[in-house]
Amino acid sequence: MLSLTQLIGDRALPAASGTWLDVHEPATARVHALCPDGDAADVASAVEAARSACSGWSSLPGSERARWMNRLADALESRIDEFARAESRDAGKPLALARDIEIPRAVSNLRFFAAAAMQFASESHQGQAGLNYTLRQPLGVVGCISPWNLPLYLFTWKIAPALAAGNCVVAKPSEVTPVTAWMLGELAREIGFPAGVLNIVHGLGPKVGQAIVDHPGVKAVSFTGSTAVGQRIAAACASSLKKVSLELGGKNPTIVFADAPRPGLFDTLMRSAFQNSGQICLCGSRMLIERRIYDEVRDELVARARQLRVGDPDDPATQQGPLVSRAHCDKVRGCIATARDEGAVVLCGGEALQPPGRCENGWFMAPTIIEGLGPYTRTNTEEIFGPVLSLQAFDDEEEALTLANAASYGLSASVWTSDLRRAHRVAERLEAGIVWINTWLERDLRTPFGGVKQSGLGREGGLEAMRFFTEAKNVCINLG
The missing domain is CATH 3.40.605.10 (Aldehyde Dehydrogenase; Chain A, domain 1)
Structure with missing residues (x-):
């Protein structure tokens, strides 16, 4: 002690x-x-x-x-x-x-x-x-x-x-x-x-x-x-x-266009949603996906989330540890219950976990992905700060921006596209203090960091x- x-x-x-x-x-x-x-x-x-x-x-x-x-x-x-x-x-x-x-x-x-x-x-x-x-x-x-x-x-x-x-x-x-x-x-x-x-x-x-x-x-x-x-x-x-x-706080959008470069895409998308059990203010907790690739991206993310190794932080194979406290774990579980009440479809996760051994009493949550909710629901506007990812589809650039800017927060955003002109257009109009293009959490310590709005x-x-x-x-x- x-x-x-x-x-x-x-x-x-x-x-x-x-x-x-x-x-x-x-x-x-x-x-x-x-x-x-x-x-x-x-x-x-x-x-x-x-x-x-x-x-x-x-x-x-x-x-x-x-x-x-x-x-x-x-x-x-x-x-x-x-x-x-x-x-x-x-x-x-x-x-x-x-x-x-x-x-x-x-x-x-x-x-x-x-x-x-x-x-x-x-x-x-x-x-x-x-x-x-x-x-x-x-x-x-x-x-x-x-x-x-x-x-x-x-x-x-x-x-x-x-x-x-x-x-x-x-x-x-x-x-x-x-x-x-x-x-x-x-x-x-x-x-x-x-x-x-x-x-x-x-x-x-x-x-x-x-x-x-x-x-x-x-x-x-x-x-x-x-x-x-x-x-x-x-x-x-x-x-x-x-x-x-x-x-x-943050309620950060990840915008995935159909022409998103595929090498390393899903590894980074998963990391941006679930690193440190989603307990990073910069995590992309709202993923906006162009409709013509929505099913492909959703299914790949769900498959990967189900394979994430949740368990003892001391185990080298562990990819996601527990939430930081009982109170915070209860809060995240309450947010998932709210999502269900709002009509969300829980694609994977949604429940507490009890890894065997010394961690059986720890505060673990399964990586959770949901869909089916609009931009102004509590789930898509309030910070959850846990391993919970909400998916929304969009049809064009203008709709993507409307969805991305719908939350009252404006800390960060990431944009995935091979179209350089689009990347610049979208970055300029996003209401966020930092915008990543085809990357996430890549930081040059010389650059200004902070948010807008709430x-x-x-x-x-x-x-x-x-x-x-x-x-x-x-x-x-x-x-x-």
Whole structure:
């Protein structure tokens, strides 16, 4: 049984309240760790530690901040297997997914923004009104609140640009999957990362997350999570005019035209629907298929979904693990029941699974594919965030766009076609923050990432993240 701690300054501490939260292993439903049940007192201590460290960290040359971040990346990279095992156990994802993709991506996040610390540049303007140059100055103490589905991957995606830009961080990982964030904090202590620059406070959103949002010493909040929580954070930040970045839910369309290139098509379509048990905000949960190939695509997807190996995340043959919690599993089952009530035809799946052996009590769901519902049903407009794929047919490009834009979300979309002109036309008209053409989840970390409509505010990634975590100050010099 692991007993996790907060990282406040350079100290590993329990919650000030002395209370703990159970952390369950999704594959077995057993408690495998105890997480500090933090509150506003812990946040206040973390903000004070961060304030004390701000002047020293922000005054370091970018190259020196980069050196510290690369040291942390080196330490993490040397323990990829250890972190992958912990991530797999904590979140229920297949070990190979954590080891080969998600923990390496966390390393890449740290390295990318370490490089950005040395490359981030300000602007200058001359010839219209004097000589102007723009300073990009760190904000001070910032809050980073990350979700449970890609725990270390998205935790580092937030803290890395904040640190690179010269800020000190108070970070809250999800209490559902807190282990690897705690391990990263322990690594930071081990390598002597400057005290107070990175602080990690564990606990529930209404207590720790809300305290970070409300604290007057926190100058900006970066949040990834549900739209409902994001709306509350936006309202709270508005009253104090605090900067906020929100990456929220998605109901992402995958548009498959009849001329979609066939090599690798079905492998990627399956991955886009069911990777990490569909618990990725970028998963294509609505597949729109041109009618003349609808039957072909539907039948192939159903056949492949029935063959997906669902089971123990430790088993190398496992392709889909459990859902992250009992509550989330119950929610997904309720969404499938709603789909049935709306008249959906369940083509495969639709039920909970009980793999034999140690995972017989885990929170597993069969990969589920449904059809027969219109674009404005709850099933096709509300985020399910599980291994559930809804199919719809379309006749032409205009109808495909109408169906794709019908949801109130606008995070991502993917388009499959061999017609380059069509690809450009459709991408321009899709209401989404990122559009993939003949691919999915292919990411260049320099590009802006975020959503429109109910999928959020602001952008992360590359210069967009560095700009969010800094304040622009223009200096104008009269040359007359």
